[in-house]
Amino acid sequence: MSAPTQSMQAIILCGGRGTRLQEETNLRPKPMVLIGGRPMLWHIMSHYRRHGVRDFVLCLGYKGEIIRDYFLNFRRHNIDVRVDLATDAVTMLGSTQVDWRVTLVDTGAEAMTGARIVRALKFISGERVFATYGDGLANIDIAELLAFHVSQGKHATVTAVRPSSRFGELLLDEHVVRSFIEKPQTSAGWINGGFFVFDTAAIRALPDEEDLSLEAGVLSALAAKCDLAVYKHSGFWQCMDTYREMQVLNDLWASGSAPWKTW
Numbered sequence: 511m512s513a514p515t516q517s518m519q520a521i522i523l524c525g526g527r528g529t530r531l532q533e534e535t536n537l538r539p540k541p542m543v544l545i546g547g548r549p550m551l552w553h554i555m556s557h558y559r560r561h562g563v564r565d566f567v568l569c570l571g572y573k574g575e576i577i578r579d580y581f582l583n584f585r586r587h588n589i590d591v592r593v594d595l596a597t598d599a600v601t602m603l604g605s606t607q608v609d610w611r612v613t614l615v616d617t618g619a620e621a622m623t624g625a626r627i628v629r630a631l632k633f634i635s636g637e638r639v640f641a642t643y644g645d646g647l648a649n650i651d652i653a654e655l656l657a658f659h660v661s662q663g664k665h666a667t668v669t670a671v672r673p674s675s676r677f678g679e680l681l682l683d684e685h686v687v688r689s690f691i692e693k694p695q696t697s698a699g700w701i702n703g704g705f706f707v708f709d710t711a712a713i714r715a716l717p718d719e720e721d722l723s724l725e726a727g728v729l730s731a732l733a734a735k736c737d738l739a740v741y742k743h744s745g746f747w748q749c750m751d752t753y754r755e756m757q758v759l760n761d762l763w764a765s766g767s768a769p770w771k772t773w
Contacts, residue, residue, distance in 0.1 A: 515562035525571020541644030546763030561652035624722035662739035671703030
């Protein structure tokens with residue numbers, strides 16, 4: 511675990527509606543969908559923590575009150591408790607080793623991904639910040655990702671992956687993104703896997719506009735200026751857009767060999 515990651519913060523996008531997973535998202539925001547009995551968000555944050563990151567800024571939107579309640583009552587959700595119904599006294603019967611610092615930010619019910627990150631930046635203190643979506647798991651080496659970003663001298667780095675489905679295609683030239691095409695209908699090659707590093711100065715210069723998209727706006731503009739580096743990850747990566755993908759992740763966890771498990 512490297513010292514640079516220990517001083518870093520991570521922004522996690524948690525505000526989308528998750529319309530393709532309505533079996534679950536009618537009841538809760540997608541980052542709170544359970545994988546192995548724990549919210550997807552818990553798995554993402556645990557992975558970052560394994561690599562030294564413990565300070566998180568969560569961009570809330572759709573059903574954000576559920577995420578807020580989870581963290582405000584984190585110990586009660588995660589350890590045994592005894593409740594005396596005569597006095598309403600609550601006794602904690604254990605402890606948790608979790609040492610995360612979590613900032614819960616209401617970034618708006620309808621804001622696009624770029625706007626959410628811009629609105630979260632007032633809670634970011636460093637010159638660089640990690641960022642990712644609240645619905646994807648991977649076994650990415652976060653410290654290596656940061657070291658790569660620093661070595662490239664660009665204002666942003668995106669992790670490229672090769673999944674079985676296509677989302678946002680990256681046209682690459684060695685370690686630089688030459689173009690960014692969000693959700694092409696037919697394509698091949700590397701795609702946007704999330705797990706970003708941003709120089710905060712570049713993000714602070716962006717307008718706080720409700721319809722600012724991280725993908726079609728911020729990343730495309732950076733790619734057009736050859737200012738978006740790409741970190742190629744050939745290991746495990748899986749998003750959770752659909753019920754089938756949720757089942758895949760739960761099956762992996764139940765098998766005892768979840769590739770993203772690092773503790």
